[in-house]
Amino acid sequence: MTAGVGPPRGPSAPADDGRTAARGGGSQTDVVVQGIKKLIIDGSLRPGDRLPVEKDLADALGVSRGPLREGVRALSMMGVLETRQGDGTYVTALDPSLLLAPMGFVVDLQDHSGAHDLHAVRRMLETEAAALAATRISAEALAAADELLRRTEAELTAGVPDHEALIDNDIAFHRVIAQASGNPVLAALIEALGGRTTRDRLWRSISQDGADEATHGEHRGILDALAGHDPDRARVRMAAHLFGVEDYLRERPPGPDL
Amino acid sequence: MTAGVGPPRGPSAPADDGRTAARGGGSQTDVVVQGIKKLIIDGSLRPGDRLPVEKDLADALGVSRGPLREGVRALSMMGVLETRQGDGTYVTALDPSLLLAPMGFVVDLQDHSGAHDLHAVRRMLETEAAALAATRISAEALAAADELLRRTEAELTAGVPDHEALIDNDIAFHRVIAQASGNPVLAALIEALGGRTTRDRLWRSISQDGADEATHGEHRGILDALAGHDPDRARVRMAAHLFGVEDYLRERPPGPDL
DNA sequence: TGATGCACAATCATCATATGAATTCGGGGG
DNA sequence: CCCCCGAATTCATATGATGATTGTGCATCA
Numbered sequence: 132m133t134a135g136v137g138p139p140r141g142p143s144a145p146a147d148d149g150r151t152a153a154r155g156g157g158s159q160t161d162v163v164v165q166g167i168k169k170l171i172i173d174g175s176l177r178p179g180d181r182l183p184v185e186k187d188l189a190d191a192l193g194v195s196r197g198p199l200r201e202g203v204r205a206l207s208m209m210g211v212l213e214t215r216q217g218d219g220t221y222v223t224a225l226d227p228s229l230l231l232a233p234m235g236f237v238v239d240l241q242d243h244s245g246a247h248d249l250h251a252v253r254r255m256l257e258t259e260a261a262a263l264a265a266t267r268i269s270a271e272a273l274a275a276a277d278e279l280l281r282r283t284e285a286e287l288t289a290g291v292p293d294h295e296a297l298i299d300n301d302i303a304f305h306r307v308i309a310q311a312s313g314n315p316v317l318a319a320l321i322e323a324l325g326g327r328t329t330r331d332r333l334w335r336s337i338s339q340d341g342a343d344e345a346t347h348g349e350h351r352g353i354l355d356a357l358a359g360h361d362p363d364r365a366r367v368r369m370a371a372h373l374f375g376v377e378d379y380l381r382e383r384p385p386g387p388d389l
Numbered sequence: 390m391t392a393g394v395g396p397p398r399g400p401s402a403p404a405d406d407g408r409t410a411a412r413g414g415g416s417q418t419d420v421v422v423q424g425i426k427k428l429i430i431d432g433s434l435r436p437g438d439r440l441p442v443e444k445d446l447a448d449a450l451g452v453s454r455g456p457l458r459e460g461v462r463a464l465s466m467m468g469v470l471e472t473r474q475g476d477g478t479y480v481t482a483l484d485p486s487l488l489l490a491p492m493g494f495v496v497d498l499q500d501h502s503g504a505h506d507l508h509a510v511r512r513m514l515e516t517e518a519a520a521l522a523a524t525r526i527s528a529e530a531l532a533a534a535d536e537l538l539r540r541t542e543a544e545l546t547a548g549v550p551d552h553e554a555l556i557d558n559d560i561a562f563h564r565v566i567a568q569a570s571g572n573p574v575l576a577a578l579i580e581a582l583g584g585r586t587t588r589d590r591l592w593r594s595i596s597q598d599g600a601d602e603a604t605h606g607e608h609r610g611i612l613d614a615l616a617g618h619d620p621d622r623a624r625v626r627m628a629a630h631l632f633g634v635e636d637y638l639r640e641r642p643p644g645p646d647l
Numbered sequence: 648t649g650a651t652g653c654a655c656a657a658t659c660a661t662c663a664t665a666t667g668a669a670t671t672c673g674g675g676g677g
Numbered sequence: 678c679c680c681c682c683g684a685a686t687t688c689a690t691a692t693g694a695t696g697a698t699t700g701t702g703c704a705t706c707a
Binding site: 458473476 | 686687688689
């Protein structure tokens with residue numbers, strides 16, 4: 132029934148059946164992206180819904196299967212759609228955490244000249260997150276964070292700390308706080324900004340300087356503030372912690388390139 | 390059907406091309422995306438460089454032209470690549486402002502339940518941006534911001550304020566501040582978060598309440614603080630301004646749908 | 648009657664080829 | 678020296694065919 136929109140475009144037709152649709156962005160793929168986006172915004176497609184078959188959707192949007200697939204794939208990469216072979220294509224939950232996740236992708240592409248600016252933003256967000264978390268963090272989250280710090284401690288007292296484990300614990304610790312902020316958008320952004328690559332560079336600088344223990348101590352201080360539900364202490368300690376990390380980043384530019 | 394060219398990859402034989410063992414990614418398109426990303430990260434492809442022709446690149450990655458195009462298009466949408474018909478495909482400047490821009494796309498997809506969280510994050514970022522801007526804003530930027538406020542003033546004193554113009558000026562004003570922060574990542578994020586759609590909703594609520602003038606007054610106060618290079622005043626006034634806007638958003642949920 | 652295994656159908660994934668459109672670059676003419 | 682035009686290059690799109698995967702319904706068996 133969607134044939135209504137299907138423009139009778141013949142192969143030899145100018146294909147210019149109006150800048151109307153095409154003008155959306157020029158290429159046919161943009162028509163697809165904008166079209167699907169529009170369908171989602173106006174409610175024709177809701178989270179979890181299934182899209183028409185490739186053939187039908189391509190026909191409805193007036194494009195061929197190639198461009199349609201390109202557009203769908205692009206939206207897929209951005210976390211808006213999800214295709215399951217043999218089943219169909221579905222609209223995701225459109226959750227901020229899903230939609231902002233791909234941003235971590237571009238973060239990896241930043242050379243370390245932009246890494247500084249990037250980290251400054253991360254600091255602002257995490258600082259606020261810590262303050263928010265202090266007022267509403269749950270007992271479970273506190274326990275989880277404590278467990279993470281204990282494990283890191285064990286790792287540090289051991290002879291040769293497992294670098295990967297340290298990074299993982301660090302990421303997990305900050306993630307607990309971000310999520311305890313109660314703001315999913317904030318948490319998603321922090322997650323994206325504190326990508327694995329970035330974290331990797333940071334910890335290399337820190338370890339190189341033998342500051343693992345100092346960093347761990349700062350973590351402990353932050354957790355204490357959270358446990359005491361003290362927003363001011365949490366905010367300032369998180370800020371101090373991240374400023375310190377920034378200093379490592381500045382004083383010890385990580386590897387020439389990677 | 391004899392598929393004349395007798396492709397080296399038999400239907401049942403995966404014909405593992407070997408080095409494209411990147412199959413780990415799953416789909417062929419992921420192979421393309423990861424492959425190109427890798428080429429960029431390890432420096433084989435640098436900003437401004439031109440990619441090989443579709444045919445060659447497809448061959449190099451071990452995929453057909455279809456999936457290759459899907460991957461390239463996906464990266465294109467994310468601001469990493471740029472294809473020019475008749476010319477070739479190039480790597481963009483990989484500037485944060487370009488790479489973070491697509492995020493504005495997903496922001497539009499947020500229903501207004503997430504709009505609140507979204508705006509809270511925007512407030513945090515803009516508040517810090519204002520503080521930073523106060524210490525380093527240039528005379529030109531100050532003049533530009535002043536000009537914007539004057540124009541808004543003129544619009545308000547007129548009988549029927551042009552709604553679109555008000556929004557445009559508002560966006561421009563905040564943009565000047567964000568860019569004056571000197572942190573391109575911060576500016577790009579603010580730009581993406583304060584998308585047109587979001588701003589549209591906000592101003593509808595504000596105008597509906599007849600608070601246009603009050604909002605304008607707050608803008609003026611922020612500019613004064615910037616002109617005086619007073620970070621504290623700038624920070625607090627920006628925060629107050631955005632908290633106020635948030636209140637409008639909360640008390641007057643914009644239309645259920647648009 | 649309930650559970651299990653299997654064949655079938657629907658759908659996406661990929662490949663291959665052909666044709667159109669836009670841009671760039673070089674040559675020829677003024 | 679400049680302008681115009683055509684060829685070559687490259688991406689954009691269309692189309693058809695085939696493989697792979699998933700979901701479903703039915704038949705069979707305990």
